[in-house]
Amino acid sequence: MKKNKGYIQNQRGAGLTSVGDILKTFDTQEDKYISREFQKYGIDLAEELGDIKHKALYIKLAKEAPRGLLNSARNYVKDAYDVKSRGKLFMWRLQQLRKETGNKK
Numbered sequence: 001m002k003k004n005k006g007y008i009q010n011q012r013g014a015g016l017t018s019v020g021d022i023l024k025t026f027d028t029q030e031d032k033y034i035s036r037e038f039q040k041y042g043i044d045l046a047e048e049l050g051d052i053k054h055k056a057l058y059i060k061l062a063k064e065a066p067r068g069l070l071n072s073a074r075n076y077v078k079d080a081y082d083v084k085s086r087g088k089l090f091m092w093r094l095q096q097l098r099k100e101t102g103n104k105k
Contacts, residue, residue, distance in 0.1 A: 038062040045074065051087035061094075069097045 022037060034040050042059030046052050061070060073093040077086050097103075 036063075041067075041070075045070070048074070049077065049086040049090055051085075051090075054087060065094070066103060069094060069101070069103065072097055 017037070022040075034043070039059050039062070042062035043055055045062065046055040046058040049058075051058070073090050076093045077083070077090045080086075080089055083089050
């Protein structure tokens with residue numbers, strides 16, 4: 001029940017994407033083990049941050065954290081200049097956003 005509840009919370013906070021749009025970007029060879037939208041989002045986030053080693057962490061965040069916070073932290077890292085570790089900066093910014101909003105998860 002928790003899994004389903006977390007998935008619904010993510011979808012509620014984000015704009016819904018149509019199934020057709022998801023299927024257009026779905027690569028059957030590369031994404032054959034991905035069955036949920038949050039898994040794809042987490043892997044894309046890990047690749048964008050250059051931290052594929054911790055992709056399970058980003059998948060978990062995509063499942064449990066509000067999508068608005070993740071997108072805000074993602075945009076912050078995109079705008080940053082001369083960053084040594086994009087993953088660390090992302091996690092720091094996400095922590096700051098959680099403190100500002102009072103969101104624990």
